[in-house]
Amino acid sequence: MTSSQTEPVIQVLSLVKEYNGKRVLSDISFELYPRERVAIIGPSGGGKSTLLACMIGAAIPEEGEIQLLGETLRPRDRKAMDRLRLRFGVMFQGGALFSSMSIQENVALPIRRHSDLAEETIKILVAMKLNQVGLFAASDRSPEELSGGMIKRAALARAMALDPALLFIDEPSAGLDPIAVAEIDDLLLKQAETHDVAMVVVTHDMTSAYRIANRMIMLYKGRILFDGSPREIQECEDPVVQQFIHGRKDGPISFQESSLDFGKLLLEGE
């Protein structure tokens, strides 16, 4: 990437986030450039969701700074936040579609709210968006009538409704069968190419990560352990990275630290 010529779409600077005094993210810094699709990977509890929450303004970090699309993120400033929110999309893990509305109403909602377009124009736009994710035939269905894969696709269409320059995606493969995962990965790639959108994908699924991403960031115990290309991560010799990307049971990543407490509990009989 030619970092000197293009402006980064995301700049994270020395981010620190704590929950109840416990450091969940410490000293996270990275930059993301246009056309980059980064997979944020790492074992459970590593801080992936927390980092995502900070980047979309849903969690407020203790220290550090985040810039999105050239603007500093100020989660407490509603007006500034809303202006910025029009320029990025979020695809939630469970879809977070409004269950009282049909699929097409879900996709139409942000457009209707933020534009003066005529209803007919909105209708056509929504039909196009839904067609791109293969859901045109399901336009009038409610989210409850969709399969998991369809919900993710509808959520993608809604996240892309305002043609954002940046898309955040939480666990796109969670709860889907391998074929549905391949489908959603393919759609994400297509959206990235046709709409020139940079992506941040939080995922557990290495197969999916290799398919979507052209960059990998691995979080481990609240720190960035690895940042590089998919090829580099495979060549990385760090034992933690190796264990994670190959999904090995034995290695430096322990299963649960709380198992120690269980032993203690048994011994002390408390």
Add this chain to the structure above:
Amino acid sequence: MVASKKEWRFRYPLLVEQILRTGMMSTPIVLLFAGLVGIILVLQTAFQLAQFGRVEMVGALVGVSVTREMGPLMTAIIVSGRVGAAFTAELGTMKVNDEILAAETMAIDPIQFLVVPRYLALILVLPCLTTLSDISALVFALLTGSSLFDVPRLTFMGVAQDWIQTSDILVGALKSAVFGALIAHICCFEAFHLKGGASSVGAATMRAVVLSMVAVLAADAVFAYFTL
């Protein structure tokens, strides 16, 4: 602040939807409840009144107690259990499913989008429901009085008309609007401040219903004091 045209296009259908939903959800149960109360009031009092030879006064008794007190109160209680519970359950589920966060990330203010329509709908609908419940109670009281206690229908209506005061009906409507605001406020608040998973939705719903019933009764006591 004047809402722009695009904001109206966004808000108006939401309000209409909530009015229709709250209205349709509660009208049958409110009519049934009030009708039964009308019947009970007649059954409870007609016998005693007959002993004084004044059985035709049931019209006054039912008319006054329903318009002044029972109508607004029982309608609000039913609505907290029916509509208020639905508000908390629905919004609470949305909170748990990240739908409220999703609205925020689309720069859609969840208060404008989800709370304001429900608030306004309840403030508008509750007085109408109260009026309906007044009518239902009176109609069933009339039928009970005329069929079981031989009160001529015209007499019943005449007595009721003499005793029911327009001011009672107006105060009843005003009270209902205040009750509506209280119920909407408590039930939406509980949902928005819910923490945890699906199991906490049930607990929040129960708390919201109990709190709104208590709030309605307390507000009614305040009204009673100031309209002595």
